[in-house]
Amino acid sequence: MKYKSVFDIIGPVMIGPSSSHTAGAARIGRVARSLFGREPKTVRVSLYGSFAETYKGHGTDVAIIGGILDFDTFDERIIHSIEIAEQKGILIEFIEEEAIPNHPNTARVVIRDDHGELELVGISIGGGKIEITELNGFELKLSGHHPAILVVHNDRFGAIANVSNVLAKYEINIGHMEVSRKEKGQLALMTIEVDQNIDDFILEEIEALPNMVKVTKIVE
Numbered sequence: 001m002k003y004k005s006v007f008d009i010i011g012p013v014m015i016g017p018s019s020s021h022t023a024g025a026a027r028i029g030r031v032a033r034s035l036f037g038r039e040p041k042t043v044r045v046s047l048y049g050s051f052a053e054t055y056k057g058h059g060t061d062v063a064i065i066g067g068i069l070d071f072d073t074f075d076e077r078i079i080h081s082i083e084i085a086e087q088k089g090i091l092i093e094f095i096e097e098e099a100i101p102n103h104p105n106t107a108r109v110v111i112r113d114d115h116g117e118l119e120l121v122g123i124s125i126g127g128g129k130i131e132i133t134e135l136n137g138f139e140l141k142l143s144g145h146h147p148a149i150l151v152v153h154n155d156r157f158g159a160i161a162n163v164s165n166v167l168a169k170y171e172i173n174i175g176h177m178e179v180s181r182k183e184k185g186q187l188a189l190m191t192i193e194v195d196q197n198i199d200d201f202i203l204e205e206i207e208a209l210p211n212m213v214k215v216t217k218i219v220e
Helices: 006-010 019-036 049-054 060-068 076-087 159-169 200-207
Strands: 042-048 091-096 105-113 116-126 129-135 138-142 148-154 174-181 187-194 212-218
Touching: 019 060, 019 105, 019 116, 019 129, 019 212, 042 049, 042 060, 049 105, 060 076, 060 105, 076 091, 138 174, 138 187, 148 159, 148 200, 159 174, 159 187, 159 200, 200 212
Parallel strands: 042 091
Antiparallel strands: 042 105, 105 116, 116 129, 129 138, 148 187, 148 212, 174 187
16 A cells, blocks of 8 residues: 555645646655755756656656756746756756656656766656665665665674664664665665654764765755
């Protein structure tokens, strides 16, 4: 059961015309912005399935860029987001992919600046709800609708337990947690959805643990 309330069925307050193609797309873009932590210099968006077929008419293009500019789903600036981004000097590219995706509303977002790059795959599952299924080559399942901590770490014994112990110390409840790794003993990614926003000092304490590489958060 994906829908927990009547508001999930009706959908979010948003700029139209479609909750899947507009609100969901904006949330995919905004999660990418949240994880990148700053305004990028270049944006490349690959669109698959229904997104690729209808993105201009349904506003998927302006929605994703609006999210990357950190606009909420109801922000009227979304309509003009591409113009706003171009005025800021952000280079934008849209690619209509022919490959058949696992979900019809799929977007791959790559954002860059002089200091780094982030690559994210998101799907819009309806009613403005999304799932992030890939981040920088790691497979994951992230809703983007709850506060979350993403921990890149060395795949070593005790790393997961150490992070869990820090969260338990501050009485932070874990709603969903999973770990993805590309190869045994190499880098891994912990995805932890929690019940409340996390203070920065807790993230700093986690990052200071052995075998931690990078800790980021998504706020609600």
